[in-house]
Amino acid sequence: MSFESLGLSHHIIHSVKQLGYLKPFPIQEQTIPVILSGKDLMGIAQTGSGKTACFVMPILEKLQQQEVKRDRNIQVLVLVPTRELAIQIDEVFRAFTGHLKREIKTMAVYGGVSINPQMKGMLGVEVLTATPGRLLDLIHNKALSISQIQHLVIDEADKMFQLGFEDELKQIFALLPKKKQTTLFSATLNDKISEIKNILAIQPVVVEIAKDALDIDKIDQVAYHVTAETKGPFLRYLIKENKMNQVLVFVSSTRTADKLVEKLLKNKIRAISIHGEKSQGSRRDHLDYFKKGDVQVLVATDLIGRGIHIDALPVVINFELPRSPLDYVHRIGRTGRAHDAGSAITLLTDEDMHHFGVIQKKMGKTVEIKPTTDINLHGY
Structure with a gap:
């Protein structure tokens, strides 16, 4: 239909x-x-x-x-x-x-x-x-x-x-x-x-409508425990150290999206944002830039992110958790599409731990949470 x-x-x-x-x-x-x-x-x-x-x-x-x-x-x-x-x-x-x-x-x-x-x-x-x-x-x-x-x-x-x-x-x-x-x-x-x-x-x-289910078994999920202060540097570390050339980053607000892009650009990471406060033409152009590889990182809110369909998108990063477990599933469902494996990374502060526990329970999967205290973030 x-x-x-x-x-x-x-x-x-x-x-x-x-x-x-x-x-x-x-x-x-x-x-x-x-x-x-x-x-x-x-x-x-x-x-x-x-x-x-x-x-x-x-x-x-x-x-x-x-x-x-x-x-x-x-x-x-x-x-x-x-x-x-x-x-x-x-x-x-x-x-x-x-x-x-x-x-x-x-x-x-x-x-x-x-x-x-x-x-x-x-x-x-x-x-x-x-x-x-x-x-x-x-x-x-x-x-x-x-x-x-x-x-x-x-x-x-x-x-x-x-x-x-x-x-x-x-x-x-x-x-x-x-x-x-x-x-x-x-x-x-x-x-x-x-x-x-x-x-x-x-x-x-x-x-x-019954709960819909996305096939998340083929998505490799991992989470990292960070502090509010190290979250930004650790995101930049992930992108640079893993040489990520196409990564979709989810945030919870338009303000965070624009601020995050500003920080990424200052650190020589080609990034752009897409959210409801941008014009129709701007959203279309930014998505095209991302699909063509003109930028490495697309920072999106849930509103626009649900409409992003890219074949073989390799990585999705949750910079901030969404309100609901189903939103989380739909976020990570942007990767691992068209029979390809995908990777979903989530950054968690202490305040996020309880909510992430609820997300894992609703999702029916346990996600490994790795520490980041031993990672040298100097220069990121």
Whole structure:
């Protein structure tokens, strides 16, 4: 099945191709037509299964057909449990807006930072991705209204309750219009998710996708124990000592990606970054440079990294761990493709050890963790 067959216009397909996606993930095949049809949806799928694009593409598809509104009435509200997820989802929206019929303003808001810039930037926002507490703060300050939203998305709904957002959600639900399209995504189906359905008075189409499995047996995995101070020098040591000519490095944020490239270039390692804040043309060019061998290292975030398909990519390095075990599996799955062996290297600080233990347990494989204290990193 192709993206074209799902009912998406060439405006969206253009971005799909530039991002490097070859075909829809199973959950995208089943959910995109449902959302385009206007029906409520509940998707049960693991993090990293491609679910963000499930709602981003059809929502933008529908929104681009409407007249632009330059006020403080949000058209699409995406509720998420964490700041990191809010930023990531907003990056996905931005990545798909480059070739739409008209400009669509998106924004992510979350706590832990000053509310004033968020209040000032709210005018004209049509798609808002928000954590519940900060959303309520903005509403109380009259920075925006959610009384006219057309589409409500709740992502990682199960985590909303794990993190104690039940009261905030009920306050938000009370402010929403009765008529709207609702999309819920959760890793599990439980009583709390059913409670959300009842509060919102919806009977959604339910799509459940079993955990997908990548063949990771042919990938040689190894991890190295480093400190926060030695992580950068050790990465440069690995690349230089092993004469790596094509290595994909994963990081967790766009800021880290750009800073890491800056350090690599200073140390005479040809590197380039690719992430959601770069233009469509820039992402395409950078990926081409990497594929052709013009640069040794491509530093990527998970958003763009999932769309990178390179035959016989020899090495993937996790400079930072991803949020979920499935994201880790998909990262290392960029190597070891087309029946070729591949190598996956992970750099771990003390703070990463517990999370990496969870990743190994979920993956069903034990990865050797090697010390680095005896390695001379002087000059790296």
